[in-house]
Amino acid sequence: MSNLTFDEGINRVNVRTAGIIRRDGHVLVVREDDDDFVCLPGGRVQRGESSLAAIHREMMEELNAEIEAPQLKYVIENFFWRYGKRFHEFAFYYEVEPPAHVPFVIDGVCQKGEDDGKELSFEWVPFSANHLCRVNLHPIAMRTRILSLPEAFEHHTVVDPEY
Structure with a gap:
C-alpha cells in the first residue's frame, strides 16, 4: 500500500497517526536518525487504511507492540514548513x-528501532510543557495538549505563523 502523502510542488498533504503513551509523568517520544526534534511514535496512514488500523500497525512496526483499545483524543489539522x-x-x-x-528508563534511550531504513530512538521524557520545549517536541501543538487529555476527542486547527 502507499502512504496518504501527496506532493504538488512544494505543497504536501500528509495523513498521520500517533500514540500518546504516558507513564508516571513521562511520555514516550521518538527521534528519527539525527533529527533535531522528537515526535510521538506513529507514522503515515496508508491508502485504504483507517487511522485506527494505522495506529495498531505503527505500534507493531515501531515498538513491536500489540495495543488494545487505543482512544482517539485529538484530530489536528496542522499547517507548517518542514x-x-x-x-x-x-x-x-x-x-x-x-x-x-x-x-521505563528515564535517562536516555530506552529502546531502538528501525522504520523504512531510518534508525529510531525512543525515550521517556517528562511531559511538562517546559521540558517538551527543551526536547523540541513536534508538532508544537502537542506540547501542551498531552499534559491533560480530554475525555472525548477534540478537533483543532493549528497554523504555524510562518506558513
Missing part, C-alpha cells in the same frame, strides 16, 4: 497504554 515543503497535515492522536516490554 524539509522545504509546505505541509497540510491531518493527524490522529490516540491515547495508548504503555507496552509492557518497553523499558
Whole structure:
C-alpha cells in the first residue's frame, strides 16, 4: 500500500497517526536518525487504511507492540514548513497504554528501532510543557495538549505563523 502523502510542488498533504503513551509523568517520544526534534511514535496512514488500523500497525512496526483499545483524543489539522515543503497535515492522536516490554528508563534511550531504513530512538521524557520545549517536541501543538487529555476527542486547527 502507499502512504496518504501527496506532493504538488512544494505543497504536501500528509495523513498521520500517533500514540500518546504516558507513564508516571513521562511520555514516550521518538527521534528519527539525527533529527533535531522528537515526535510521538506513529507514522503515515496508508491508502485504504483507517487511522485506527494505522495506529495498531505503527505500534507493531515501531515498538513491536500489540495495543488494545487505543482512544482517539485529538484530530489536528496542522499547517507548517518542514524539509522545504509546505505541509497540510491531518493527524490522529490516540491515547495508548504503555507496552509492557518497553523499558521505563528515564535517562536516555530506552529502546531502538528501525522504520523504512531510518534508525529510531525512543525515550521517556517528562511531559511538562517546559521540558517538551527543551526536547523540541513536534508538532508544537502537542506540547501542551498531552499534559491533560480530554475525555472525548477534540478537533483543532493549528497554523504555524510562518506558513
